[in-house]
Amino acid sequence: MKRILIIFVVTAAIGLSSWQIVQSQDVAGPMDESQIIVARYEWNGVHEISLATLNAEIAALSEYKQKGYQSKAGKLIFLEDLINQRLMLLAAAEAGFDKDETFLKKADDYEHQLMVERLTEIEVDEKIVVTEETLRQYYEENKDTYVDEEKVRATCITLFDKELAQTTLEEIQAGKDIFDAVKELSEKGVLTGPGSNPGDPGDTGFFARDVSARAQAFVDAVFAMEVGEMTEEVFVQDVEEDIYYMIFQKEEHRPERQQTFEEVKPRLEYPLKREMKRKRILEWLEVLIAEGKLKTYPELLPPPVTPEEEEDPENEQSEQ
Structure with a gap:
């Protein structure tokens, strides 16, 4: 199987953000970034990375990380990392990991975790609002902590x-x-x-x-x-x-000395949010339980085995 990696690098005088390709005279205007191919590799077929894809991958990073990939040199470093990731992914698929049941189970578990985390953000985090009034109320209820x-x-x-x-x-x-x-x-x-x-x-x-x-x-x-x-x-x-x-x-x-509200105000938001989140989660779970018409049957659970009831194979053999 042929595995060929070709990276096209433009001359140093031209930055990645202004890459152009030579066009025939019958094509008007600059070409779409999706048609500018910055990397091509072969692995059970031809794969290409366009400038649009490269920029989209960088844009998906946090603002802090994006700063390191704004220059041509930075984009080339990111492009190399992106190619390495994709090649390793193809190699993993060729090794059969994409069909491994244990791996797929872990992937499903992680997907479910992400789904629950996102839903929790929507149902809990985004519904928590801290105001001056709630901060003062929390301070009054917990004055003994701030002494x-x-x-x-x-x-x-x-x-x-x-x-x-x-x-x-x-x-x-x-x-x-x-x-x-x-x-x-x-x-x-x-x-x-x-x-x-x-x-x-x-x-x-x-x-x-x-x-x-x-x-x-x-x-x-x-x-x-x-x-x-x-x-x-x-x-x-x-x-x-x-x-x-x-x-x-x-x-x-x-x-x-009792610390004043103004003194401790910067330290109140975190514990207050934690308390509000805990309360909101319990309220949300009550709604889910009601909607799901939950029923439990604890009487069907087997009783725990006491040490006296545990069988000792060696004692049984000696008795026989």
């Missing part, structure tokens, strides 16, 4: 060395600034745990009550303090196999 947690921030010195922690606390109580103390300890590289960030030593950053179950005692202690208050004794915190010796001062306290 800033109560948070605190502290300046913290965390050490493994108990004696060093006690000495540091005494120095601070004697008048040394806690920020100077934490900076010196950071430069020595002895800080660990909360407040040990070398970029901002001592600062724990804001944290909520559930930030760490491992250091819950420390978290609770900071929340219970007044802003500006500092530990009077070295605070001992067990963290798994380690023991932290800590000195900390509460710096800020942010109470729980």
